[in-house]
Amino acid sequence: MKQTPHAIKHIFARNILFFGVVLVAGCVGPRIVGTFDGKTYTSAQQDYSVPMPQMAGGDRITGDDERGVTFRDDFGSRVSFYSLPFPPSLFRELTAALESGGNEMVLKMCFESLYGSATETHYHSEVLGGVMSCIYYKQPDSTKTAVAGFVHSKRVYLAEVGLPEATKFLTRDTDDAALRKQNEWLENRAVTLVQTIQPK
Numbered sequence: 001m002k003q004t005p006h007a008i009k010h011i012f013a014r015n016i017l018f019f020g021v022v023l024v025a026g027c028v029g030p031r032i033v034g035t036f037d038g039k040t041y042t043s044a045q046q047d048y049s050v051p052m053p054q055m056a057g058g059d060r061i062t063g064d065d066e067r068g069v070t071f072r073d074d075f076g077s078r079v080s081f082y083s084l085p086f087p088p089s090l091f092r093e094l095t096a097a098l099e100s101g102g103n104e105m106v107l108k109m110c111f112e113s114l115y116g117s118a119t120e121t122h123y124h125s126e127v128l129g130g131v132m133s134c135i136y137y138k139q140p141d142s143t144k145t146a147v148a149g150f151v152h153s154k155r156v157y158l159a160e161v162g163l164p165e166a167t168k169f170l171t172r173d174t175d176d177a178a179l180r181k182q183n184e185w186l187e188n189r190a191v192t193l194v195q196t197i198q199p200k
Helices: 005-027 088-099 103-115 176-194
Strands: 040-042 048-051 060-064 068-072 078-085 121-124 131-137 144-152 155-162
Touching: 048 078, 078 176, 088 103, 103 121, 103 131, 103 144, 103 155, 131 176, 144 176, 155 176
Parallel strands: none
Antiparallel strands: 040 048, 060 068, 068 078, 078 155, 121 131, 131 144, 144 155
8 A cells, every 4th residue: 555645744743753762762861969070070969069070982871879979881890989987986086186186196096997007008198188099898709999098077088989890800810010001090089089079
């Protein structure tokens, strides 16, 4: 049966609408509790904002909660930002140290609480009045994560940079000098990113 031009036009429009709905549905991002305008994320508690980090490609926000927000790219790299209150068990001790100007001690205690006492930390006194960084492994055979943080208004603000999962196989046979260089680069990346956090 030969279709009229009107019928063909109707079928064409219907197909365009169908593919448009599919395309939009495929692009819908995760529901977030903060706000994100495509360039800057603001936490649900309105206590900080941070611009979307520059990543290797296809970077996008993948989720958030009352603690922080995570961005990922197409290669599996991760950048997360967090705003955490002082741990209740350490609050009095941390507050006293902070009031006496002991930023390094405060950060050291917070990092030990969050990432373990065996983690080797580095203090950068020239950055934001004091920034601490480290390399962290959640499990012995997991990928490495670089962390950097600073203290503001009795809260710890953190940036985490996680390598793609596949990279853990690439570094097993890396010599010590190359591994130190890689860790230094990764920590510097975290230190750079933590400076983009804007506390309110």
